[in-house]
Amino acid sequence: MISSLKVKIEQREGTSFLKDAYVTQPFRIVPVGQYKRDKAAHLMIMSSSPGLLDNDDHQLEFNLAPNTRMQLQTQAYQRLYHMENKSTQTTLINLESGSGFSFVPHPVVPQNQSTFISHNKAYLQDDCHFLLSDIITCGRKLSGEEFMYNHFQNLTEIYHHNKLVVKDNVLLQPQKLPIQGMGILEGFTHQGTLIYYNTANVLVSDFIDFFQETYGEQENIEFGISKLEGNGFIIRVLAQGAEKLFEAFQKIQQKVWEEAYL
Template sequence: MISKVSIEAEVKNGLTQLKSAFFNTPFKVVDIREDKKNPLLELILMSSSPGVLDEDELYFDFTLHENSQMEFTTQSFQRLFIMEKSAFQETNVTLKTNSFLCYLPHPCVPHKDSSFKSSNTIYLEKNASVLWGEIFTCGRKLKEEVFEFKQFQSVTKIYQENRLVFFENLYLKPSESNPMNLGQYEGFTHQLSLAFLNESCDVKNLKKQLDTYLEDKNCVFGISETPTNGLVVKILHDKAEKLLFWMREMTKIIKQNGF
């Protein structure tokens, strides 16, 4: 199945609103903003499908016009089912001047014998900001499917004013290299990656706040400053729900800093 979601947002009367929205089976995009005076547009992606199936192709396009703000979340975990071949997802994001996107999907769960590749490309114009989250899990642990998928790859590229400033390539093929080995996950099974880029943020102060929040959590984490003005947070743990909760709490801290 080939499925597409296309979202375009703009500011009207001080509030970010949908300028256009397109989606086809199995997806539906819903506005969940409770406070109608909140300038932030809050959307959730709903799906009638149990997950991603063999040879599925998923395409997402987001365009945020000048000064617009949007938060995009998902309804449930993204499950990757058994596949003979593979499935693919492509996401393209364009953020115009002074716009902001917060992308916080649920964790991805690759089932046994699944094969999946995703490509995320984000273009930031002047003073645009992005908070991009991703949670990867080893599979269905309760069914003893720990790293039993064929292949998983997620490539994320972020450009600021047409210059590549962030590149991440998560590639796992358990049949060739055991992810539990030394120098990789080392006994952990889940990973959170959270990237935040903003030209005016006090990243050193924000890093201290995030360090303080995570220091008493039972996890392994690291926070790095990006070459441009931003931060990348990495966390290893063994519970998807914990990582999802921490991602949302760190998002609150980032927003409290004015973003």
């Protein structure tokens, strides 16, 4: 089933708001930041579906007008069910000058024989901030379905004035690769990726130092952060549980949001 969600964010007197939304089943989009003081639009994607089923195709689009800000969230873990074929998701983010977009979704739980292909494309003008993360679990571990999915792929591309500046491709195929071997998960069961990039000439060296000091020596995780060409960084984290990763990414998002966006 093809499912669509299209959002347009505008601003009035410095306050960002949901100008227009088009959704088809099973999506809903709900404002959740009525009591926030940062003048940004805080929205939650809700779904009446338990997860992605075989042949589902989710098409998401977010358009931010000049000088707007949006922080997006999800309501629950995203489940990928048993599939004969595959499910796909395409996310398009258009940021006009002076806008900011931040999205830390809940972790993805791939079940037995699931195949999921996701493609994120972000188009930034000048003076923009962009943050996006994803967390992939090993599956239903307590049900004995550890690494029994077929294929998980999340491709993210960031463009500045239509020039590709960042490309990141997470591809996990447990049935074809030694998933817990050297250079892949190395004995861990969960992987997280977070990308931050700005075209506002905000230097990221202080962010990198702070996050490395905060998470680099924590027990039971492997944390790495690298500077991107231009003003951005990418974080990779390996862990044994989803909640720890999700909470860490939420804290990282809030740190960046408070110091870079506001």
